[in-house]
Amino acid sequence: MSRRKSARSDPDPRWTSKLAPAPGELRLVQAFVNTADLAQGTDLAGPEALARWLEHWSLAPAGATLTAADLQRAIEVREALRALIIANYGEAVSDAVVARLDRAAKAAPIQVRFGGGGRVRFEATAEDLDGALARLCGIVAAAQLDGSWERLKVCSGTVCRAAFFDFSKNQSAKYCQVQCGNRISALAYRHRHLSEIRQIDVTRSFNRRNRQRRSALKAHES
Ligand SMILES: [Zn+2]
Numbered sequence: 001m002s003r004r005k006s007a008r009s010d011p012d013p014r015w016t017s018k019l020a021p022a023p024g025e026l027r028l029v030q031a032f033v034n035t036a037d038l039a040q041g042t043d044l045a046g047p048e049a050l051a052r053w054l055e056h057w058s059l060a061p062a063g064a065t066l067t068a069a070d071l072q073r074a075i076e077v078r079e080a081l082r083a084l085i086i087a088n089y090g091e092a093v094s095d096a097v098v099a100r101l102d103r104a105a106k107a108a109p110i111q112v113r114f115g116g117g118g119r120v121r122f123e124a125t126a127e128d129l130d131g132a133l134a135r136l137c138g139i140v141a142a143a144q145l146d147g148s149w150e151r152l153k154v155c156s157g158t159v160c161r162a163a164f165f166d167f168s169k170n171q172s173a174k175y176c177q178v179q180c181g182n183r184i185s186a187l188a189y190r191h192r193h194l195s196e197i198r199q200i201d202v203t204r205s206f207n208r209r210n211r212q213r214r215s216a217l218k219a220h221e222s
Contacts, residue, residue, distance in 0.1 A: 019176050022165035025139045026148055028057050033082050033163035047071045059132035070129050077104045077133050085163055086154045108134035155180050
């Protein structure tokens with residue numbers, strides 16, 4: 001990643017997320033995962049869009065340039081993070097996901113730094129993409145230590161998969177917004193309704209065949 005002079009473009013509105021942001025720096029991980037909007041079928045449009053996203057969240061200096069390979073690497077780490085978040089529902093994390101995140105975490109040196117109020121942060125020393133991805137891993141580490149990580153979830157909506165923070169008291173939320181849950185309920189209702197209709201059809205044809213058999217038998221006996 002190298003720097004170049006360019007006019008700073010306006011950030012994509014999705015980068016600030018329509019969803020309630022996770023507390024503290026965990027919102028950066030949430031926003032990173034949500035750079036792909038599966039419901040809308042949109043994703044980072046190219047390396048330039050990734051560079052602007054990193055700049056927007058102060059993860060890279062202004063005017064940085066990235067390559068298609070950088071974008072690919074970032075997307076791989078992003079999807080590994082999504083898989084790690086899904087594990088917060090109690091699902092196992094695959095070795096491939098762990099290996100990918102481990103590679104990202106050690107690609108750039110991380111330092112322990114004291115911030116405002118004496119809060120400790122894990123900061124990357126490099127200002128390139130490796131530094132940005134390692135910094136995101138450092139945020140995951142801090143969230144796992146303070147217990148907020150388990151509340152970061154991926155929406156269970158069929159075509160959503162957005163990262164959201166579960167603010168519910170009993171930590172049982174599964175959808176990023178009510179509509180995603182409603183869509184699932186509507187699909188489940190439709191599925192149940194169709195199976196009932198099929199069941200009725202099967203019973204009807206079974207009864208029809210029985211009636212035909214009985215009348216054929218009667219005709220044979222008379
Ligand atoms: Zn959703």
